[in-house]
Amino acid sequence: MPQRDGSAALLEVDGVSLRYGGVAALDDVSFTVGHGEVVGLIGPNGAGKTSCIDALTGFQPIHSGHVRFEGRSLDGTSPHDRARLGFVRTFQSLDLFDDLTVHENLSVAAGTPSWRSTLTDALWPKRSTHDGLDEVVSLVGLNGLLHRRPAEMSNGERHRVALGRALVSRPRLLLLDEPAAGLDTVESAELGRLLRSLPERGTSVLLVDHDMALVMAACNRIHVLDFGRVIASGTPAEVRADRAVVGAYLGTSEGSEVGG
Ligand SMILES: Nc1ncnc2c1ncn2[C@@H]1O[C@H](COP(=O)(O)OP(=O)(O)O)[C@@H](O)[C@H]1O
Numbered sequence: 001m002p003q004r005d006g007s008a009a010l011l012e013v014d015g016v017s018l019r020y021g022g023v024a025a026l027d028d029v030s031f032t033v034g035h036g037e038v039v040g041l042i043g044p045n046g047a048g049k050t051s052c053i054d055a056l057t058g059f060q061p062i063h064s065g066h067v068r069f070e071g072r073s074l075d076g077t078s079p080h081d082r083a084r085l086g087f088v089r090t091f092q093s094l095d096l097f098d099d100l101t102v103h104e105n106l107s108v109a110a111g112t113p114s115w116r117s118t119l120t121d122a123l124w125p126k127r128s129t130h131d132g133l134d135e136v137v138s139l140v141g142l143n144g145l146l147h148r149r150p151a152e153m154s155n156g157e158r159h160r161v162a163l164g165r166a167l168v169s170r171p172r173l174l175l176l177d178e179p180a181a182g183l184d185t186v187e188s189a190e191l192g193r194l195l196r197s198l199p200e201r202g203t204s205v206l207l208v209d210h211d212m213a214l215v216m217a218a219c220n221r222i223h224v225l226d227f228g229r230v231i232a233s234g235t236p237a238e239v240r241a242d243r244a245v246v247g248a249y250l251g252t253s254e255g256s257e258v259g260g
């Protein structure tokens with residue numbers, strides 16, 4: 001599915017189905033994420049949002065359909081290779097190393113330089129990983145917290161560590177699974193501003209979250225899943241006005257949080 005200008009979308013999900021035994025978690029799901037977009041993926045509990053991130057990142061094999069990245073098929077590509085192409089995800093559980101410091105958590109994601117990259121950097125100096133790390137630390141507001149351990153931090157701070165760790169490698173596509181869970185309204189609004197700023201750093205975003213204020217403010221486009229199927233796609237205004245979406249998910253309490 002080409003974009004309006006005829007170029008390939010950054011990510012193209014084409015008729016993807018995923019099953020766990022007899023349970024169809026995704027059923028013929030198709031949507032795109034364009035270059036420079038922040039795209040929302042919403043829907044009730046059990047709709048298949050996490051399964052969709054698992055399928056896109058290669059953590060779960062798909063039963064049928066195709067995933068393409070910049071027009072290139074990812075069929076048979078491992079999670080590791082997808083990460084190298086620039087897919088980075090976060091987990092609902094955050095998955096931090098609680099015994100390491102914040103700095104160590106971020107450094108692990110930045111990767112250990114090989115002798116080859118060390119030699120290349122010496123011959124042709126470029127921005128070092130540490131410049132990138134410092135930039136991310138400022139971006140997610142972790143200055144002054146680098147020597148703390150996640151175990152002793154607040155929920156909001158832990159979320160920022162998880163986001164910072166995901167951003168260190170400058171992903172092309174960041175897939176976020178409920179990054180606002182447990183954040184207060186101020187923290188959630190800050191997260192929204194941060195996500196909006198990522199496309200200009202070269203990172204497009206697929207955002208799964210129940211915080212409708214965040215999703216509506218941060219996303220250019222939204223896809224709605226229900227029972228593993230896409231029931232609506234459009235701009236935030238279009239999705240908010242969609243009767244099927246209101247019936248399945250939003251109810252009448254527009255802008256409020258929908259259960260976790
Ligand atoms: N590992 C699994 N094994 C079996 N069923 C699963 C597994 N993970 C999810 N499911 C089922 O797949 C469906 C979609 O789940 P999930 O993708 O976690 O939804 P969401 O993230 O939208 O809440 C649900 O019916 C869920 O019970």
Ligand SMILES: [Mg+2]
Binds near residue numbers: 049050051092
């Ligand atoms: Mg989920």
